[in-house]
Amino acid sequence: MLAVTLVKIMSNNPEHPHRKTLADLRSRRWFADTGMRGFAHRQRMQQMGLRRDDLMSRPVIAIINTWSDLSPCHAHLRERAESVKRGVLLAGGLPLELPAMSLGEVMVKPTTMLYRNFLAMEVEELLRSHPIDGAVLLGGCDKTTPGTVMGAISMGVPAIFCPAGPMLNDRQVQGGITRQIGAGTHTRMFWDELQAGRIGADDWVALEAKMTRSPGTCNTMGTASTMTALVEALGLALPGSSSIPAMDAAHPRMATDCGERIVAMVWDDLTPQRLLTRAAFLNAAAVQMALGGSTNAAVHLIAMARRAGVDLVLDDLDAMARRVPVLANLFPSGDRLMEDFFYAGGLPALMSRISAMLSLDELTVTGQTLGQNIAAAVVHDAEVIRPLDRPVSASGALAVLRGNLAPDGAVMKASAAAPRFFRHQGRALVFDSPAEMNAACADPALDVDEDTVLVLRNAGPVGAPGMPEWGNLPIPKKLLALGVRDMLRLSDARMSGTHYGSCVLHICPEAAVGGPLALVQNGDLISLDLGARTLTLAVDDTELARRRTAWQPPPRPVTRGYTRLYQEHVTQAHEGCDFDFLQGSATSPEPVIF
Numbered sequence: 001m002l003a004v005t006l007v008k009i010m011s012n013n014p015e016h017p018h019r020k021t022l023a024d025l026r027s028r029r030w031f032a033d034t035g036m037r038g039f040a041h042r043q044r045m046q047q048m049g050l051r052r053d054d055l056m057s058r059p060v061i062a063i064i065n066t067w068s069d070l071s072p073c074h075a076h077l078r079e080r081a082e083s084v085k086r087g088v089l090l091a092g093g094l095p096l097e098l099p100a101m102s103l104g105e106v107m108v109k110p111t112t113m114l115y116r117n118f119l120a121m122e123v124e125e126l127l128r129s130h131p132i133d134g135a136v137l138l139g140g141c142d143k144t145t146p147g148t149v150m151g152a153i154s155m156g157v158p159a160i161f162c163p164a165g166p167m168l169n170d171r172q173v174q175g176g177i178t179r180q181i182g183a184g185t186h187t188r189m190f191w192d193e194l195q196a197g198r199i200g201a202d203d204w205v206a207l208e209a210k211m212t213r214s215p216g217t218c219n220t221m222g223t224a225s226t227m228t229a230l231v232e233a234l235g236l237a238l239p240g241s242s243s244i245p246a247m248d249a250a251h252p253r254m255a256t257d258c259g260e261r262i263v264a265m266v267w268d269d270l271t272p273q274r275l276l277t278r279a280a281f282l283n284a285a286a287v288q289m290a291l292g293g294s295t296n297a298a299v300h301l302i303a304m305a306r307r308a309g310v311d312l313v314l315d316d317l318d319a320m321a322r323r324v325p326v327l328a329n330l331f332p333s334g335d336r337l338m339e340d341f342f343y344a345g346g347l348p349a350l351m352s353r354i355s356a357m358l359s360l361d362e363l364t365v366t367g368q369t370l371g372q373n374i375a376a377a378v379v380h381d382a383e384v385i386r387p388l389d390r391p392v393s394a395s396g397a398l399a400v401l402r403g404n405l406a407p408d409g410a411v412m413k414a415s416a417a418a419p420r421f422f423r424h425q426g427r428a429l430v431f432d433s434p435a436e437m438n439a440a441c442a443d444p445a446l447d448v449d450e451d452t453v454l455v456l457r458n459a460g461p462v463g464a465p466g467m468p469e470w471g472n473l474p475i476p477k478k479l480l481a482l483g484v485r486d487m488l489r490l491s492d493a494r495m496s497g498t499h500y501g502s503c504v505l506h507i508c509p510e511a512a513v514g515g516p517l518a519l520v521q522n523g524d525l526i527s528l529d530l531g532a533r534t535l536t537l538a539v540d541d542t543e544l545a546r547r548r549t550a551w552q553p554p555p556r557p558v559t560r561g562y563t564r565l566y567q568e569h570v571t572q573a574h575e576g577c578d579f580d581f582l583q584g585s586a587t588s589p590e591p592v593i594f
């Protein structure tokens with residue numbers, strides 16, 4: 001039985017105050033034009049076998065599809081596009097599929113984050129340049145969620161997000177013990193076991209066929225599951241939709257619901273701007289904390305908020321983390337997977353646990369409020385969705401640190417870190433590149449102990465470029481052999497949401513633009529105090545000023561194309577890493593049709 005209750009799709013209401021008529025449809029500018037251009041628009045659509053009357057009498061719905069053969073998490077999205085089309089047709093719309101950059105997280109190099117803004121620009125311009133009245137956004141693998149949503153926000157037509165859904169759970173039997181294993185989280189764990197000689201090369205090869213059991217997004221509470229849940233909490237996806245496993249029969253039904261619903265949203269002019277209030281973003285932040293969600297959400301949520309003209313800053317997230325404990329017992333903070341979360345009631349059930357901390361009056365894509373959407377939600381398994389008095393972690397999912405090493409902030413996933421590092425001081429061991437870091441960490445003679453603070457720099461938005469997920473720095477092989485599995489690690493990079501460890505990330509400003517991280521030297525003392533939210537470099541200002549005078553920015557080997565555009569215009573992590581010229585709620589004019 002479907003554990004998540006989808007709210008009944010509301011029918012069109014002719015009395016709706018924002019009700020549109022046929023004459024108001026944006027697509028009519030193309031198809032109802034009586035001149036030569038209108039003739040050409042209709043003629044070319046009829047060239048594909050479409051009927052003339054359908055072009056002029058129905059809302060045209062774009063299905064933005066991030067499917068590709070190099071995006072395994074989205075392998076099922078071509079089929080899901082057909083389900084969406086069915087829903088659009090049943091509701092009286094005309095569905096048209098538009099492919100967009102797929103951004104398969106594991107395949108795209110140097111990092112999908114470099115292309116999140118590319119996807120956002122592509123979605124915005126796809127919607128603007130074509131005769132589109134509303135959009136269904138098919139995505140889920142990490143950056144595809146914020147990328148498609150950012151583009152849709154900036155364009156401003158009604159849009160609904162259709163999440164790809166998590167892949168199925170996997171299990172491993174070892175030594176007579178069965179345990180669940182999940183994508184991402186266990187890859188790093190088994191790699192460390194291999195480096196420490198606790199598993200063999202044959203075991204490692206055999207593991208390649210494990211953990212990723214079906215199409216769908218990573219089944220841990222990584223960035224994909226975090227972002228799809230946050231978009232649902234924002235009110236941009238149907239209730240419960242982000243928790244449905246990709247291969248469950250409920251998933252294509254949900255996709256059909258999305259298609260049906262978007263047509264009604266067009267008639268009701270239910271645009272993202274009408275849904276995305278500051279309160280809606282704070283709801284999403286609360287959900288991030290209750291989920292023990294990915295630190296990447298700190299970047300994406302701020303970027304989406306800025307697109308909507310909402311003032312959301314890191315301190316809002318820190319304040320929410322202090323209020324809302326981690327309740328979802330999901331890897332990497334807990335020990336269950338997304339399929340378990342679905343059976344336990346999914347996101348509506350989790351939100352019902354924290355309803356006192358949510359603004360329940362926020363409008364959503366259903367046309368109803370968040371409170372109405374979750375009113376009937378029930379928790380079916382209190383081990384997976386814990387009660388408030390028995391959280392997975394009371395110390396909060398995310399902490400924002402500041403100090404002379406991170407004047408504009410840094411983030412740490414406290415719920416996935418070892419408590420012994422909550423208050424820690426150690427000597428810095430600094431790496432300027434991942435190549436230098438990997439070579440050093442493989443060296444059995446490396447001068448390092450378990451209290452050393454590993455530092456990686458030049459890995460931020462400008463420096464890398466694209467702020468890759470290099471922030472889960474490897475434990476030096478020498479220490480792995482001694483049983484060390486966690487150390488305090490610092491960087492201006494991000495970390496995969498599926499990973500765990502005591503990693504301070506997103507240090508702002510980044511080293512490549514002259515942030516204090518650029519001035520750290522081997523042997524400097526670094527202190528972290530999670531309770532006080534401080535990150536301090538014990539070097540006096542005079543010495544730091546001397547080092548700054550000698551500092552040179554790292555070279556930028558790419559001098560052309562998109563990467564150059566990115567490095568010249570990307571903002572820092574605490575500002576969302578959007579392009580400076582795309583932030584804000586200003587809209588572009590409609591294209592001239594001539």
Ligand code: FES
Nearest residue numbers: 073105141218224
């Ligand atoms: Fe696609 Fe993790 S690799 S969601």
